[in-house]
Amino acid sequence: MLKQYKESSQQTYAYGLVDHLNWLDANRLTVASVRADHLRLYMNALTGQGAGVYGVAWRERPPLSNSAAANVATVVKAFYLTSNQADPSVVAWFSRDSSIPQHRRRAVTQNPLSPRRGSARPRFLPDEIVTALFEPGVLTSARDVMVVTWLVDSGIRVGGLCGLRFPDLHLVRDHPCGQRKDPHVHIVGRDDNPNRARAKAYHSWRTSPDGYVNDGVIRAVSEAMIGSFYAYLLDEYHPNQHLVDHEQVLIHTKGHSAGAALTTGGVRKMLRRASQRADLNSYITPHAFRHRAAANLYAASDFNADLVAQEFGWSRAEQVTELYGRSANRHTMKYLTEAWDSIPGRPTGRD
Structure with a gap:
């Protein structure tokens, strides 16, 4: 099953698959007995969402980020879709978007197990x-x-x-x-x-x-x-x-x-x-240095996303504006402060 991915991704997905198999074993489940609700609760436990966590603890590690959990969701979906032991309801759950018209699929989550993507705001590394x-x-x-x-x-x-x-x-x-x-x-x-x-x-x-x-x-x-x-x-x-x-x-x-x-x-x-x-x-x-360098170049280039994408090797300029560009927004504080100070009657805080 892992052979469908590049070798650079196989190791990452292998770790995720092993983690899921360990969870099955710890909770006395099998591939045939797992249902969609089990998988949702597994992802809750993996990401630290305590409500509805199912079964006994199986790992002594911090909760995964949404990005890391999405990698696990990818390999878990591939595992059940290629397994001949998986329950038909699980296969149908993972494949349910196949009946959606092509023009509407982009708005639909391709993997129902993937955590919802929040606003991407990478951690900013201060100069200090x-x-x-x-x-x-x-x-x-x-x-x-x-x-x-x-x-x-x-x-x-x-x-x-x-x-x-x-x-x-x-x-x-x-x-x-x-x-x-x-x-x-x-x-x-x-x-x-x-x-x-x-x-x-x-x-x-x-x-x-x-x-x-x-x-x-x-x-x-x-x-x-x-x-x-x-x-x-x-x-x-x-x-x-x-x-x-x-x-x-x-x-x-x-x-x-x-x-x-x-x-x-x-x-x-x-x-x-x-x-x-x-x-x-x-x-x-x-990776914190990458966030910092990309955001700094984005701001220094007058927010030229194409330039940053080309320099950092990204295929789409949208990746810069969606992710790394958010860190550059800290430079707007200068203009926000000027706007706040211009409000009539606002005390300056200076004696």
């Missing part, structure tokens, strides 16, 4: 938190400084960052690849990275006869990104180069795993430790 991460003693290695610098300046996804190989880096002007005048990197989807890191966007790419990577998602890099890369290369990569048997840029630099490609989990653990050293109230996730 970014500044705190770069305080002395918070980031303890040149590699960690490079990782955070690249996340902050580019908003690259952590899978794309850990998936970078040296041929992807074109950190000079007028690189012979000829696809962008400024220094840049090519983010490409590969399924054979030794650290199992994968770029989410699978744009087509190729290697030129001269050995240069072409196409993929082409991202500009800042001077700070280039400087942090060379500092890491000289101080930490080269001393461990004899232990490296792959082309990944980011590696473990200490311990028994020195020379191995850095994993996305390793980046998340590093950020958690850095958040603790910076005395932050909560730890920072890699």
